[in-house]
Amino acid sequence: MLRRVLAVGWRQLTHQGGGHNQTRIQQAGLHASRPALAKILCADSIDPVCIQIFKDRGHEVDYKVGLSKEELLTIIPEYHGLVVRSATKVTGDVIAAAEKLVVIGRAGVGVDNIDLRAATKKGVMVMNTPGGNTVSTAQLAFSLLAVSARSLARADMSMKAGKWERSKLMGTELAGKTLAVVGCGRIGQQVAKWGQAFDMKVVGFDPVLPAAAFKELGIQKCDLEKVWPQADFITLHTPLTPDTKNLINRESLQQMKKGVHIINCARGGIVHEMDLLEALEAGHVGGAALDVYEKEPPGESTKKLLAHPNVSCTPHLGASTEEAQVNVAKDIAVQMCDTLESKDFVGVCNVGYMSIAQNHAIRPYADLAQQLGRVATQFAMGTVWKITLASWGQTDISITSPDARALLKAQALVGFLSTQDTHGTLPGIVNAPFLAEELGVETEALTEAPALASAASPYRTLITVVAHVEGGGATSVTGSVFGHEPCLVSLDHYKNFPALNLHEGSVLKFRNKDEPGAISGVLDVLEEHKVNVANLTLGRQETDLALCLMSVDGEVPAPALEKLRALAQLKDVRTARLGGK
Incomplete structure (x- = not known):
């Protein structure tokens, strides 16, 4: 049996079975209780260390990779936690079917394969592991930047074709060039640091990072309209959101320097692929290096872009290092266990x-x-x-x-x-x-x-x-x-009355004539309906009406309220039902 009191608005992990009314996921107070087992589904390929951590922490884990959407919809109702990478799409209907789901863990950074709105509406936490693949992704981005600058992918293909084309493979140095980092989070900051080490001038755009942080990092803060015209190299490190979708498009490309190089190791969809191809064919963009695509694997419409001689491409390898795979697997398991056990909530992004x-x-x-x-x-x-x-x-x-x-x-x-x-x-x-x-x-x-x-x-x-x-x-x-x-x-406007404890039960509130015996009728009505008064406080102001607040056990029944409202000495009779903690 699964028992856990999570915070208010979190839900207790439970199920029903064996003829017993076992605690279901429900509202509870912000008071953690003893840990208990949860059932976790790992739906994408992940390092075995993730599964082992869940087991070591006492949770039950199923490792089922390659599920169809129909299969996922069938089994998801029994799980309290779901681990995914980028392959599994956690859509609104999957979340709706997940009756016991408390947390979705994305072993990686991007969460655009998860319907955050549907998860939030249902009260499901979504978390990612932003630090686990920072170095891996930053290294790939900077490697692709260098590859694009020196036409290395094209040179490699030429050599393997038995050619010797030195004169056609003229590159450009990084030193003295301007590197624009769009999105200055962990990965963007690391790429900026390496750009500075190569004697590049680094400018950046980030709507969240404060100006003081830009200064400390040695990055010149710029608005996007000032980034495009001055950058020799643009590297993208933003999430895919409505604001960043097709950020690189025909309009922004036209504002860029002739010969600019564009690197995208962030998310597919940030670059409008056909607009980029058009700019490459026109000779306006000098090169592009891509690790992510609008559709993965890329569709037919993207293949023409990938075949362009000035495009270097990799198959979404940002986190594909042994170290990064282990890091994100460890991180998501520990974060989810801590959340399920009400210990911590690191990485919750919704x-x-x-x-x-x-x-x-x-x-x-x-x-x-x-x-x-x-x-x-x-x-x-x-x-x-x-x-x-x-x-x-x-x-x-x-x-x-x-x-x-x-x-x-x-x-x-x-x-x-x-x-x-x-x-x-x-x-x-x-x-x-x-x-x-x-x-x-x-x-x-x-x-x-x-x-x-x-x-x-x-x-x-x-x-x-x-x-x-x-x-x-x-x-x-x-x-x-x-x-x-x-x-x-x-x-x-009533401020001068003794504090009233808001414990379980109800609060009865009314204004009464400020004269002797004004509330005696109230007590008679409550006694008649067997309503027990736990506490009472009175407030006065410069009018002939005083305030009375009564804390009572349980609820004040409707017939009692009707009688109270009929009393000539009372006005504004209201009751408020309190919730237990």
């Missing part, structure tokens, strides 16, 4: 805040954000169209970093979505932002501090969640953590 989610210090605040999301939504007077979150303060961990705010926002959305119809999809921290977007709900993690935050504040930390409703108006709830327990400290 959820940016997973690394901070496993930090024990953030967990009470994650619980708080989720409860606040529930309370704000259920107290809101109308249909919620936007959820905002603000955080302030620091104890053992910052709750104001971008990753922390993103995690807390996701947790608040889990709370919000727990009150909505998600059409059978279980909300969690992986898929909550996606599901909220599908419902048409806007979300934002604010950078400014909550209204209560100040140096004189009695609270060391604060989180505010605001539920904005259609037609105007909003409900704002603020909470803090006391002794690892989530507590409500402010509701809308």
